[in-house]
Amino acid sequence: MSEPERFEVLILGSGFGGKLLAWHMARAGRRTAVVERRWIGGSCPNIACLPSKNEIWSARIAYQARHAAQFGTMIGGPVTTDMAQVRQRKRDMVEREIALHLQNYKASGAELIMGSGRFVAPQTLEVGLNDGGTRVLAGDQVFLNLGTHAAIPNVPGLGAAAPLTHIEALELDYAPTHLIVLGGGYVGLELAQAYHRFGSRVTVVERGPQLMAREDPEIADEVQRILGGEGIEFLMAAETLDVRGRSGGEVSITLRTGAVEQKIEGSDILVATGRVPNTAGIGLEVAGIELDGDGYIRVNDRLETTAPNVWAIGECAGSPQFTHVSIDDFRIIKDNLAGANRSTRGRLVPYCMFTEPPLARVGLSESEARRQGIAIRVARLPMSAVRRTATTDETQGLMKVLVGADDDRILGFTMIGAEAGEVMAVVQAAMLADLPYTRLRDAIFAHPTMAEGLGSLLENVPLAAGSRRA
Numbered sequence: 289m290s291e292p293e294r295f296e297v298l299i300l301g302s303g304f305g306g307k308l309l310a311w312h313m314a315r316a317g318r319r320t321a322v323v324e325r326r327w328i329g330g331s332c333p334n335i336a337c338l339p340s341k342n343e344i345w346s347a348r349i350a351y352q353a354r355h356a357a358q359f360g361t362m363i364g365g366p367v368t369t370d371m372a373q374v375r376q377r378k379r380d381m382v383e384r385e386i387a388l389h390l391q392n393y394k395a396s397g398a399e400l401i402m403g404s405g406r407f408v409a410p411q412t413l414e415v416g417l418n419d420g421g422t423r424v425l426a427g428d429q430v431f432l433n434l435g436t437h438a439a440i441p442n443v444p445g446l447g448a449a450a451p452l453t454h455i456e457a458l459e460l461d462y463a464p465t466h467l468i469v470l471g472g473g474y475v476g477l478e479l480a481q482a483y484h485r486f487g488s489r490v491t492v493v494e495r496g497p498q499l500m501a502r503e504d505p506e507i508a509d510e511v512q513r514i515l516g517g518e519g520i521e522f523l524m525a526a527e528t529l530d531v532r533g534r535s536g537g538e539v540s541i542t543l544r545t546g547a548v549e550q551k552i553e554g555s556d557i558l559v560a561t562g563r564v565p566n567t568a569g570i571g572l573e574v575a576g577i578e579l580d581g582d583g584y585i586r587v588n589d590r591l592e593t594t595a596p597n598v599w600a601i602g603e604c605a606g607s608p609q610f611t612h613v614s615i616d617d618f619r620i621i622k623d624n625l626a627g628a629n630r631s632t633r634g635r636l637v638p639y640c641m642f643t644e645p646p647l648a649r650v651g652l653s654e655s656e657a658r659r660q661g662i663a664i665r666v667a668r669l670p671m672s673a674v675r676r677t678a679t680t681d682e683t684q685g686l687m688k689v690l691v692g693a694d695d696d697r698i699l700g701f702t703m704i705g706a707e708a709g710e711v712m713a714v715v716q717a718a719m720l721a722d723l724p725y726t727r728l729r730d731a732i733f734a735h736p737t738m739a740e741g742l743g744s745l746l747e748n749v750p751l752a753a754g755s756r757r758a
């Protein structure tokens with residue numbers, strides 16, 4: 289092995305947390321290198337959050353154009369979507385994102401090395417450079433921000449069918465005639481709705497008894513009802529037995545639901561059944577970095593791995609799979625390196641699914657609270673009761689809140705409805721401030737906003753046993 293080039297900070301993978309750390313360290317004068325094999329800036333701006341939300345927005349415009357007459361705007365003739373233009377708009381955004389990233393690398397002084405890294409010794413990487421040759425790099429401190437990739441379930445014929453993952457689905461320049469989506473989680477549902485709105489027939493095949501396994505059944509049912517009402521077909525509790533044909537041409541899938549077997553025919557198949565960490569085959573064992581049983585890097589609550597001076601960030605560390613968590617992992621590591629003692633324990637992690645209407649959640653679901661034996665009070669409000677929706681016709685969905693049975697703490701909030709992510713942030717702020725729910729209930733919200741619904745929702749919280757309303 290050639291003598292390694294030495295860096296004070298060496299980062300493998302340029303996901304969100306990793307690149308922020310690189311820019312921060314380099315700006316602080318530390319000699320910093322980032323090794324990235326493909327996506328400048330990681331998944332979020334290239335193939336995940338931003339591209340998906342970009343195309344979902346295009347799908348929303350298509351939907352609104354088709355329903356414009358309801359609002360008094362007449363569009364002469366049928367509405368059609370040019371998928372090449374949808375893709376181009378997304379590609380233009382990604383280009384702008386990459387340019388911004390390159391500017392940040394340049395301005396911070398962090399070196400971006402395009403190539404695939406693997407450990408050849410503790411704290412030492414060999415990088416196969418994308419444009420030929422290798423470099424060997426050693427870091428005084430090493431950070432892993434490797435991300436995950438789409439799992440392809442072990443179903444006979446599925447691999448040979450060359451299924452789409454989210455990466456290829458976001459690069460299509462046509463709307464499939466009949467898109468079969470394996471997986472009813474948020475990636476599958478967001479793309480299912482987008483493609484349906486672009487004009488595809490869409491069938492979602494879900495192995496479990498409900499969509500979105502981590503949500504309460506009533507929430508999952510409501511999402512299914514809304515998407516089903518738009519024309520998306522669902523096959524629930526359906527095991528995929530085999531796949532024949534090729535995505536992009538003709539595919540046929542054999543499914544078993546209970547004792548019944550059926551075949552469905554489609555033109556394209558999208559796999560959205562979960563994620564696999566990018567930790568295999570990169571010599572982590574040589575560097576003393578242990579994995580857990582699912583292949584994620586074993587870390588403590590300070591994101592330190594089992595090897596000294598090596599940290600892991602984001603999805604590869606088993607953190608919740610969201611960009612805002614990768615960013616928070618960065619903040620924890622940065623602060624701890626500066627002498628703080630921050631931990632990943634007890635983080636309040638909000639999230640949104642960007643269907644229309646969107647779903648947003650922060651804190652516990654009712655099922656989680658009951659499983660954990662936490663006594664709760666539950667209140668609900670249909671979105672049709674929020675006056676704002678009378679003006680926009682966005683009456684679908686509901687708000688649901690969990691409050692402690694014996695104290696007035698807000699323990700969880702879920703909303704399916706327009707602006708759900710923004711309304712959730714209000715509740716999140718109250719939870720972080722430990723406000724009793726009554727402070728929000730009695731607050732004056734501007735009329736007519738979606739957040740105004742929070743007052744009505746919280747009015748529905750049953751009084752705690754033995755207490756009387758002032």
Ligand SMILES: Cc1cc2nc3c(=O)[nH]c(=O)nc-3n(C[C@H](O)[C@H](O)[C@H](O)COP(=O)(O)OP(=O)(O)OC[C@H]3O[C@@H](n4cnc5c(N)ncnc54)[C@H](O)[C@@H]3O)c2cc1C
Binds near residue numbers: 327341404434608610
């Ligand atoms: C379709 C889709 C939509 C999503 N939408 C949202 C959303 O709306 N909101 C949200 O919060 N989250 C969303 N996510 C999740 C989000 O994209 C990730 O949680 C986020 O990007 C954080 O990822 P990360 O920092 O762990 O790593 P990543 O951003 O995945 O970065 C890891 C990087 O490491 C590189 N790499 C891996 N191994 C090597 C190696 N050996 N050598 C060199 N480089 C390597 C990879 O090429 C990659 O660029 C979505 C995900 C998907 C798939």
